[in-house]
Structures are given as C-alpha cells and as structure tokens.
Amino acid sequence: MNSDRDLDRLLATDAVDAGCAAGFEVLHRYVEEELAGGEPTRTHPGLAAHLRSCPACAEDYHGLLEAAQQFGDSGPSSP
Amino acid sequence: MDEVSQSWLEGLRASGRPHAECVTALHAVLLRVARHEVSRRAGSLQLRGPELEDVAQQATDDALMAIRTKLAGFRGESRFTTWAYRFVMFEVSTKMGRHFWRDHRVSLDDEAWERIPDVLGVSPLQSSEHRELFAALRRAIDEDLTQLQRRVFVAITLNEVPMDAFARELGASRNAIYKALFDARRKLRASLTAAGYDRPYVLSGTQ
Secondary structure, three states: OOOOOOHHHHHHOOOOOOOOOHHHHHHHHHHHHOOOOHHHHHHHHHHHHHHHHHHHHHHHHHHHHHHHHHHOOOOOOOO | OOOOHHHHHHHHHHOOHHHHHHHHHHHHHHHHHHHHHHHHHHHHHHOHHHHHHHHHHHHHHHHHHHHHHHHHHHOOOHHHHHHHHHHHHHHHHHHHHHHOOOOOOOOOOHHHHHHHHOOEEEEEEHHHHOOHHHHHHHHHHHHOOOOOHHHHHHHHHHHOHHHHHHHHHOOOOOOHHHHHHHHHHHHHHHHHOOOOOOOOOOOOOOO
C-alpha cells in the first residue's frame, strides 16, 4: 500500500485545523518563523494541521517559502 | 519593522510620482515572483510558454490590486514582501485552476468509489481481502454524505481535481470546498467506526 495515500491519510482530519481563510491570515508569519529557524508548527498548530490536510494551501505554503527565500529582500529600489 | 518593509510602506502611502514609482517597482517584483511560481507549478498542467506568461501577468495584476486594497492590514509581523507574496501564491492558484478544465476531462460521477483501491495503491488481491471495509466505505460515501460532500470528496480525493479548479467549477470559495471535504472525511470515519472499523485502518497483507 502506498504510505502517502493510505486510508488513514485519506480520511484524516484534525480538530485544531484552522481552515483556509484563517490559515491565509497567518501564513506569512508561519513562513518567516520557519525561515528564522523557529518552530511554527508549535506556535501555529492550527495552520500546521491545515497544511497537512489541504493540498491547495500546502502548495501555496511551499511557493511562499521558496519566494520568501529567493526574493524576500527585494525593495522598491532593487534593480 | 525592517528598513526595506518600511520603504515599501512609505512608497505605497505616498502620493504623486514617488507613489507611482513604488507601485511600478512592486509590480515588477510581484511579476518576478509570479513567473517563478508558475514555472514551479507548470508540471501539474500542460501549459506552454505564452500561457504561463499570461497566468503570471494576470496573477500579478490581481495580487497588486489586493495588496493595495489590504495594505492597512499589514502590521509588520513579517517582511512586507512575505506578506505581499501570499497574494501572488493565491492568485496563481486561482488562475491555474481555470486552466485545469480546458485540458482535463474528469468524470464527477457517483461511481468513483470504484477507484478507491486504485487511489490507495491496493492490488486486486488486497482489495479482495478487504472487500468488506471497502464496501462499508462505499456505503458511507453513497448514503452518509450530503450531495455536496460526496461531489467534493470524489473530485478532490479520488479524481485529484485541484481544489481551486473545483471551487471555480462550483462557484464557491476554496474555504467552502475545504470545509465540505473536512466534514466528509470526518463523517466517513464516523461511519466506518459505527460499522466496526477503528483507526488505524490496517490493511493486513498490504505493502
């Protein structure tokens, strides 16, 4: 059985799951904390749970993490 | 607040030429991020160069509009760019969701439960061994979910339709689709428990 797609995972929910809208509101803080070496899964458990279950928000999270790493220091005067 | 974030805020709150120059600079930065993100996701859709650029441009324009509208909501809890790039991610997701239906034909029929063993990577032999569990799951999908929950569960979980694409199909928000998926998963677990199947659902003999 494919461990990534097992039945437990298919039907998994977490009571602390923040949902998409609430998660979006703190996603930037979550990403910054992760980049700073913190533990956002502990400070934002609701978003952490959501990212485990929501493929769309997880995709946004991965994209934001990469963008913040590569383009995070861009300023108005940057070339 | 860090110096770079402060300079973005000052420029966007300014008027006249400084404001216009800051908006132009922000658009350029957002476009760079959007192009990168579209490329990162391109593998999930069969989009070509001009279409990818079109998605990036549209996502940038809409993200910039959202950022200007919601600027008062930025409270310096992160770098300004990280706060702003969220809108790019969301808009790229939405725009790519629109393209999904053009290249994909997905049956959203109620018979998709037949694909559960395939989705789980279970062989025909293993599927046969766990016939009763799958039958209980099938019954629960058929009888215990609302029509919306069944449609969402089948599309997202069994047919792997992107959530934003399905949200667009139904004219609903991503949040509403996720809520229906969450409720469906919880209801199906409860149904399996009531039928005598407790977590974890060990499929003995599987790999």
